[in-house]
Amino acid sequence: MSDQIRTASPGYATGQLARALAAAVSAGTEADRERALRKSRRWEDVVSGMAGGTLAVGSRTPVADTPAWVTLEVAHGGFATGRYLAEVPLSEDETARVASLPDEVPGGNDRERLNLWYLGDAGQAELLDAVRSGRFRVELPEDGALPVVALLLDKGFPEQALDLVAELRPLMHRLRLTPRFEPIARPSDSAVRVASVRDAAASLRVPEQIAKMRATLTAWDPLYDRLVALWCRTLDGELPRLGEDGSVHGGLPCRTWPADWAAARAQWLADFADMCRTVAPSGRQTNPKSNFAVLHRALESCSHGSDALTAREVGRIRRAIANTVSRRGAPETAQRGAWHAAQTAAVTAPTNAALADVLASRLDRFPSDGGLPSLDVATAAVSEAETTTEIPCGTTMPDVLVHKAARALEAPADELVRLGVITSGETLATVLPQLTSRLLSAAFDDPVVAGLHEQTYTAFRRRRGLLLLNLEHQVQFTELPWVQVLEPCRSPQPDNATAAHRALRQITMLALTAFPQAVLPNPLVTEIRTLAKQAELDLPLVEEVAADIFMGTFTTKWRAAAAVASRLLEGTLYANYYDLPANWSKPERTLLRWGKKTAADFTELCRQRAGTSGGSVAANGMLLEQSQILTTHNLAVLVDALDLTDELRQRAPELAGRTLSWIVRRQSQRTDHLHAALIQVKNTAYAWRQALFLLSFCEPAEQMSLAVRFSTEVRDIRLAPAAEGLLQVLDGDRFTPAGTMRRGKGRRFLGWARGANPFLAHGSDER
Structure with missing residues (x-):
């Protein structure tokens, strides 16, 4: 297998650009159009950068001549656009500060002059005053860079400060390297929050369409009723109505003209003009095909009676009347009155x-x-x-x-889960940096340094991850130059490993018990890894890898995680169901790929179990699924290292039951879209793996009871082989290498297959 460096294909970016442009063209509101245009701008940058060679998507340093620590703008899928997020225009306060600077302050532009001024005595004094008083806000990691310089000089570490300045100097003309000088409110102790008060208040704003609906109900509908009644007065015969086949039956309009009709017409048109000046018309009034617009145009055209209207226009009036009478009833009738009463109640x-x-x-x-x-x-x-x-x-x-x-x-994370504020592992991962940052900053005795470190870490965790190939890994927090140089400020013997260990146990159990059907998402794995390191635990935690960027091999931590899983689960339902290898004690076979150590024996075992060498997306998915099965995707590693076995045994029957019920509900949701069907079967298969892990901590009687209950709850014929296979394994049978049983219809439930997956809706082809 070649170690040739791979980069991402521009095809995905081109497709995203086309979709964004199409969304901008078809946008219903100005706000929607602006969002679509901003998205298309990002994808234009991606496409042009990849075409021009200034972007190497797939690398951890995708932008030419840019160090890894720079925070990049990243589009969906991990595609860097080439823009620096810290390259922003000067704020009003910064502009005023630059205007007051002495002429001798050097710099090629205002941003560079401002950054260099903060390296002088007066600038450092301002930075120190801000961080000591807590009057600073780190929005991007770069905002903490120059305050660190000031703190290092103040504490007597000039060499480290000069090294940091040398690292930052080439980009001082582009990047904002100072915080906002305003206080920030942070949760205390173990509390976290999903959103700020500002964001929560913004979510309470009334959508524009709801406001328009209220205006329609209170202002435009009464005017519309008058318009319909005006035309009904010209009818000869019964009110027009729609037949079952959509045809119009009843009298004809424009056949009688009451003496006061012309005056009533003029009054309505005047009232319409007044209304337009006070209440903006909505689509009901402006859509040329709407009943309102048809009757309004006709009213404007017939200033001299029916002679001004063509037979086609009269036909349109008749159908418009039939449409509204059939739906709401005729003007001034009980049916229409009841409809208005309901609308009035809704708005009053x-x-x-x-x-x-x-x-x-x-x-x-x-x-x-x-x-x-x-x-x-x-x-x-x-x-x-x-x-x-x-x-x-x-x-x-x-x-x-x-x-x-x-x-x-x-509130504590578990309380937010109970209240339904944190609803997924992904949301849990977004709030954990608030807790992790406090634990990490506890390594600094100086509360000023600790506060700056805490804000910088939280800002860093907001960085969007890059699409990475060639076994590259995301930029780590400790790679930020201004974080590295804070090392001399750490306490000689920090005593926060115990607190980190306690937090790690709590977070792991919370994720397992709150969302037992879901694998640990990558952002959550990142936070858990950080907590583990702080707790002085070296854990082989693995990430979920996308099938379309899989490089065909695994690093050695996957093998280490699989060894823990086989040891912990030996003789259990999980081991029997998935045929886990009993022994990983043989010497590890490794290969060097892209400068990384890879586990050749683990990779080969995944290929054998999947029956494929990879290559296509489906084949890669099959390999990756086997890697998740062998490692339990971090569950065994965490339960073993944190000694959670006893706690898990107490909750396992309930958690396994919830997960099995979730699988029944999820798999019963019908979809006609192939991509949605693929996601559905993969998620249910992954949840199935979680359920089997939990069942492995239940007593045999509980396992059988839950398996029987599952088989009776199954309503989708596609799940029947999975239910039967589970019962057969509990009865002592084993799957063949093909994943079937020698007797009966039992089948091992997997989410990936090359060809027709039997668990996929309608037997859709997954290739």
Whole structure:
């Protein structure tokens, strides 16, 4: 196998650019169009950079002449656009500062002059004052660079400070290297939050379409009723209605013209013009094919009666009347009155929009970048001071609004899971840096250094990961030059390993118990790895690898994780179901690939078990699935290293039952789209693996009971072979190398297959 350096294909980026441009063309609102145009701009940068050779997507340093520590703008899928996120225009405060600088401050542009000024005595004094008082905000990792220089010089480490300046100097004309000089509110102790008060309040804003709907109900619908009634007065015969086949039956309009009709017409048109000046018309009024627009155009055209209208226009009037009468009833009838009563009740009752304004006003009392100390602020009923003509005192705040505000609640992670604020492992991973950063900063005795380190770590974890090939790994926090040079400031004997170990146990059990059906997502694995290192544990934690970028081999940590899994699960249901190897004690066979040690024997075993050498996306997926089976995708490593066996045994029956029920629900969801069907079967197969791991910690009677319950709950014929196969393994049978049973219809449940996957909807071809 060749070790030729691979880069990503531009085909994906070109396709994304085409989709973004199409979305911009078809966007319904100006905001949607702006978002689509911003996305298309990013993909234009990607495509042009790859074509021009300035972008090497797939490398950990994809932008030419750019060190790995620079925070890059990254589009979906890990494609770097070539832009630096810290390369931003000067803020108003920065512009004012530059204007006040002495002429002798050097620099080729304003950004460089400002950065160099902060290296002088006055600039360093300002930075030190900001970090000591806590009046600083690190939004991007680069924001912490020059404050570190100031702290190093202040603490007597000039050599380290000069080394850092030398590293930063080539990019001082482009990057902002100082924080915002404003305080930031951070959760304390073990509390975390999903969103800031600012973000939670923004989510309460009434969508534009809802506001338009209210305007339609309160202003435009009454005007529309008058328009319909005006045309109904010209009918000869019964009101037109739609037949079952869509044809129009009933009288003809424009046959009688009451004496006051012309005056009524003029009054309606005048009222319409006034309405347009006060309330913006919506699609119902502006769409040329709408009933409103058809009747309005006809009204404008018939200033001299029916002679001004063609037979086709009269036919359109007749159909428009039939459409609205058939749906809502005729004007001034009980049917139409009931419809209006329901609409009136909807808009006169306290609306979510009005209550959202009340809740947003409550949130305004808290720091915008902070969190909420409790949910009382969101759950409290409307007080007398908050009462309006629309909202009576004592109105209960709707659950949907409380849930949005709860995203800003500061509480332990397990409490946020219980409240339904953290709903996935991915969300859990986004809040963990708030906890991890505190544990890492505890290694510094100086609270000022600790505070800067904490904010820098949290900002670093917001960096988007790059698409990487050739066994490259993401940039690590400790690779930031201004983090490396803080080493002399660490406490000689930091005593935070115990706290990190305790946090690691809690987070691992939380992930296992809150989301037992889901594999640990990569961002969560990253945080767990960081906590493990802080707890002085060297764990072979592995990532989930995408099948389309798999390099066909595994590094040695996969083999180490598989050895732990085989030892921990020996003789269990999981080992019997998946035929785990009993012994990894043979000398490890390694090969050097792209400068990395790879486990040749582990890779070969995955190929043998998958029955493929890889190459295509489906074949790669089969290999990767076998690697996940052999390693249990980190579950065995964590349970073993953290001594969680006893705790897991207590919860295993309940967790396994929940996971099996989730599989039944998920697999029963029908989809006609092949890609969605592929994702569905892979997710359920991965959940199946999680369930078998949990079942392995149950007593035999509990295993059989849950397996029988699962087989009775199965409603999807595709899951029947999986249910039967599980029962047969529990009964002592084993799968053949092909994954089938020698008797019966039992089959090993796998998410990847080359050809038709029997567990895929409609037997779709996965190739």
